[in-house]
Amino acid sequence: MKQLPLSKVYQLLEPGPVVLLTTARKGRANLMTMSWHMMIEFEPPQVACIVSNADYSFAALRATGDCVIAIPARKLASKVVKVGNSSGRDIDKFAAFGLTKMPAARVASPLIADCFANLECKVTDTRFVNKYNLFILEVLKAWTDPAQPNPKAIHHRGYGTFIVDGKTINLKSRMR
Amino acid sequence: MKQLPLSKVYQLLEPGPVVLLTTARKGRANLMTMSWHMMIEFEPPQVACIVSNADYSFAALRATGDCVIAIPARKLASKVVKVGNSSGRDIDKFAAFGLTKMPAARVASPLIADCFANLECKVTDTRFVNKYNLFILEVLKAWTDPAQPNPKAIHHRGYGTFIVDGKTINLKSRMR
Numbered sequence: 228m229k230q231l232p233l234s235k236v237y238q239l240l241e242p243g244p245v246v247l248l249t250t251a252r253k254g255r256a257n258l259m260t261m262s263w264h265m266m267i268e269f270e271p272p273q274v275a276c277i278v279s280n281a282d283y284s285f286a287a288l289r290a291t292g293d294c295v296i297a298i299p300a301r302k303l304a305s306k307v308v309k310v311g312n313s314s315g316r317d318i319d320k321f322a323a324f325g326l327t328k329m330p331a332a333r334v335a336s337p338l339i340a341d342c343f344a345n346l347e348c349k350v351t352d353t354r355f356v357n358k359y360n361l362f363i364l365e366v367l368k369a370w371t372d373p374a375q376p377n378p379k380a381i382h383h384r385g386y387g388t389f390i391v392d393g394k395t396i397n398l399k400s401r402m403r
Numbered sequence: 404m405k406q407l408p409l410s411k412v413y414q415l416l417e418p419g420p421v422v423l424l425t426t427a428r429k430g431r432a433n434l435m436t437m438s439w440h441m442m443i444e445f446e447p448p449q450v451a452c453i454v455s456n457a458d459y460s461f462a463a464l465r466a467t468g469d470c471v472i473a474i475p476a477r478k479l480a481s482k483v484v485k486v487g488n489s490s491g492r493d494i495d496k497f498a499a500f501g502l503t504k505m506p507a508a509r510v511a512s513p514l515i516a517d518c519f520a521n522l523e524c525k526v527t528d529t530r531f532v533n534k535y536n537l538f539i540l541e542v543l544k545a546w547t548d549p550a551q552p553n554p555k556a557i558h559h560r561g562y563g564t565f566i567v568d569g570k571t572i573n574l575k576s577r578m579r
Contacts, residue, residue, distance in 0.1 A: 235561075241438050242558035242566050243419010260578065262417050265441040267453050267535050275451060275537065277443050304574060311578040355531065359443050359539070361451065379569070382418035382558070385411075387576025390418055393555070393569025398480060400563025402436065402487040 228329070228338070228345065228370040236272035236369050239298060239344050240264060244380035245307055245389070248278065249295040249328075249336045250287035256328055256337050258320050259284045260311035262383045264296070269403065272366040274348065279360050283315040288362060292350035293334045296364075297342035300378040301391050306341075308387055333367040343375035404505070404514070404521065404546040412448035412545050415474060415520050416440065420556035421483055421565065424454065425471040425504075425512045426463035432504055432513050434496055435460045436487035438559045440472070445579065448542040450524065455536050459491040464538060468526035469510045472540075473518035476554035477567050482517075484563055509543040519554035521546045 231239075240246075249258045264276035274296070278285050288294055299307050306324045313320060321328055321337075328337035331347045338345040347370075352363035379392040407415075416422075425434045440452035450472070454461050464470055475483050482500045489496060497504055497513075504513035507523045514521040523546075528539035555568040 238561040385414040387574040393567040398563040
């Protein structure tokens, strides 16, 4: 894994990919599939996300204030669906679906070695959790996998329908 | 424009497309380009978005509590960039870039006839605006353009680089 400057983190999340969210509580790692997230600040990068209180990850995230956002490429799509269709209450999803944990540098939650990017995050604001299940995160450290130089992310359209990244176009713009 | 059931709105925004946000204040319509948004509830559909207090739209959105989220397809990408690189302080962007306003049913902000989807929204919570420029919206009415049945949305990666929707894949899933 290669470190990514924090100023570039928004370029990974702004396009709206499906991500995996890992947590760790009492020595037990878990992960879930997540599509409801957005950037809220460039640098230090801050992210808002919804983790439903029906999800097993909710209690871990709230208790530890610690998570990793990992971005899977197209080739992991079927595992992403399996992760989304199961609960950490019942199984160890890493073992069940053959995903590889790696220790993170700044947080207790694991990186996912199979993903093309991993963002180590801490929860910085929980005031919107009760009403909206909305967590504010700060990204502390970011990693990309040099072995996946041009990954195609996936975007969820509901009920297992995903749009795969298509071609890239570049237009002259002053927008950051 | 054809009405879209509110239960399907998340399928438009969850993939993370670049959108246009229209406002209207004192009889003057404006629009901006926005990528920092996410779903926060299925139905009635609620959306969180960041509108910077540096943007001209900020004051209008805050004062009126009224906006439209319009989703442009690939063919509008160059206009999307022009909208993002200019300010409603200086010009009438609808006129300047040849975008067509249409009256909305439930809000004062205009629909954009050129876009493949339009979501009429009201601001329902401003408690996070001071700290994060984060607005909570509820979608009151949703429209799609039957003349654009299979639109390709665009996703911003920063500095005028966009990813165009690629192919769609369908995997068996219980995820909504």
